[in-house]
Amino acid sequence: MAATSQPAPFNPSTRVLLGPGPSEVPPRVLAAMGYPLLGHLDPEFVALMDETQSFLRQVFRTENRLTMAVSGTGSAGMEAVIVNLVEPGDTVLVCVNGVFGGRMVDVAERAGAKVHQIERPYGEVFDPQEVRDAVSKIRPKVIGIVHAETSTGAWQPLEEIAKIAHEFGAMIAIDTVTSLGGVPVEIDAWGIDAAYSGTQKCLSCPPGLAPVTFSAKAAEAIAQRKTKVQSWYLDMQMIQRYWGSDRFYHHTAPISMNYALREALALILEEGLEARQARHMLNHKALKAGLLAMGLSYATAPGYELPQLNCVRIPDGVDDLVVRKRLLSDWGIEVGGGLGIFKGKAWRIGLMGHGSRRPNVTLVLSALETCLIDLGVKVTPGAALAAASAAYSA
């Protein structure tokens, strides 16, 4: 008989995750995933679900009853929102200025919607007037738009657009996968009808759950549907019977992921939303000062750069992969490459949640500076760190 070898244990390296997600996870959240399992109807688990809903309402800044975490990553949140709000034949307007707006179009089409899209070049945001023009012509039931377009680093203002949606009787559904926990998200104050997020960006929890919230109007639209939701798994009518007092079995909740999310949300509330947003902004300003001092430029329209996702142009003559491979092998740093038309042309440096810290800013700036100098790019040694340091003491 041939000798069989024992499988070696899997020993992942400790990386510095400064890409578009997953982001760095605080030890307390990782530890929560090791807690003993409870049954998904155990009173202790049910209490944790109630607490998670309350925490999610605080983080989303909403009183929405229909607020919970669906099983699956951010994309499951996108599907949950779209397939529940949209019935076959409904008209949907999607604002597309990057990969994730494009994904929303695909999801809405698969749900049988008549999808119209308006577009903006990568890196830009939508102006309320162009949305108003499209909405007045198309008269959609739902408007879909991305708050933080992770593929381009663009930060979309939403307040005016939400007003336009209501003026024309439409519902507005927003993607907050990268914004929640990093920049202000004000579901009730802005009048947002539906929003989804993901655990693995600024909430700093491993990927696996998708927080969602629906306004009373959106919940009513779901209750009044004439057709069954196309997805059995993501049917909010059934899922809310499990999260609600019925505790009706639908699917087994991913127990350990829910422990982690509860802990991640508790950490956010301990820090305070405003303090957390200010921390993201400060580290962004320092990183930006350093990148500019290195001669790099942002691929995002000035004034609309997301603090948690810095999308910078790769200098002419520099190979994307050579740099990213070296960042990973020599410093253990992961940064993101470009997506869509930015592939090979941009780097995406994430400072998300727990990852948004001064040591990470300093590390990525000095590593990038070393790479660029070694590749013959004209960079003044030390300028980036000096500029970042000045931003911290400003």
Ligand SMILES: *Cc1c(COP(=O)(O)O)cnc(C)c1O
């Ligand atoms: C990451 C992301 C998604 C998808 O989330 P997954 O967790 O990868 O499924 C959707 N929208 C935006 C804006 C994202 O950044």
